[in-house]
Amino acid sequence: MNLILSLIIAAHLLTVVPQKSYDYVSTADETVTRSAWASAYGAYGFLAHNHLAGRYIDDLELGDIITVTSAAGAKEFEVVEIKQYRVDGDYYIDLETAERLTNQDVIEEVYLPGHVYLQTCIAWGHDPSWGRLFVIAMEK
Numbered sequence: 001m002n003l004i005l006s007l008i009i010a011a012h013l014l015t016v017v018p019q020k021s022y023d024y025v026s027t028a029d030e031t032v033t034r035s036a037w038a039s040a041y042g043a044y045g046f047l048a049h050n051h052l053a054g055r056y057i058d059d060l061e062l063g064d065i066i067t068v069t070s071a072a073g074a075k076e077f078e079v080v081e082i083k084q085y086r087v088d089g090d091y092y093i094d095l096e097t098a099e100r101l102t103n104q105d106v107i108e109e110v111y112l113p114g115h116v117y118l119q120t121c122i123a124w125g126h127d128p129s130w131g132r133l134f135v136i137a138m139e140k
Contacts, residue, residue: 007032007046008067009118010056016046025049035119042113044068047120050128054120060135066116077116077137083109084122086131095131110134 007014017026019036026033029052038045048054060066064079085092085106092101101109110117115138122131 006069008069010059010064012053012056014048014053014056019047027052029053032118035117037107038111038117041107041111043111044116045111046116046118048118050121050123050133054133057118057120057135058133060118065140066118066137068116076140078140079135079137081136083134083136084131085134086122086124087129092132106132106134110136112136112138114139 007016012030015028015031016034017028017031019025019033022036024033025047027049032046032048032053035045035047048057050058060079060082062079062082066077066079068075068077084095085101086095088100090103092103092106093099094101110119115136117137118135120133121129122133124130
């Protein structure tokens with residue numbers, strides 16, 4: 001499933017665009033960006049700003065279905081894990097365990113080969129990118 005055409009999450013059809021650089025996230029609404037980082041680890045990763053398509057990522061719950069469509073057809077993935085982190089300089093603080101992780105630690109926890117992961121920021125107060133939300137799904 002190389003060229004991903006669309007993604008359906010929370011009953012919303014979203015357009016998928018390629019990542020132009022490792023820090024690029026599309027600013028178009030109803031659009032997610034395919035993560036080059038995740039692809040390098042064999043995962044299907046999608047990024048979106050929390051005030052745009054990321055708002056749908058925030059609505060996902062365990063057991064929800066994500067449909068990924070490519071030229072080869074559609075595949076369904078079930079949400080199996082949701083992780084939330086507060087960003088603290090160069091570290092991520094797991095909001096469930098309070099564990100302090102490096103960027104590499106988070107990559108190894110989230111970018112699981114063959115899985116789909118969705119990422120958006122968590123806003124807190126006046127900080128729109130206070131934390132990170134990762135939704136992880138595996139093929140049904």
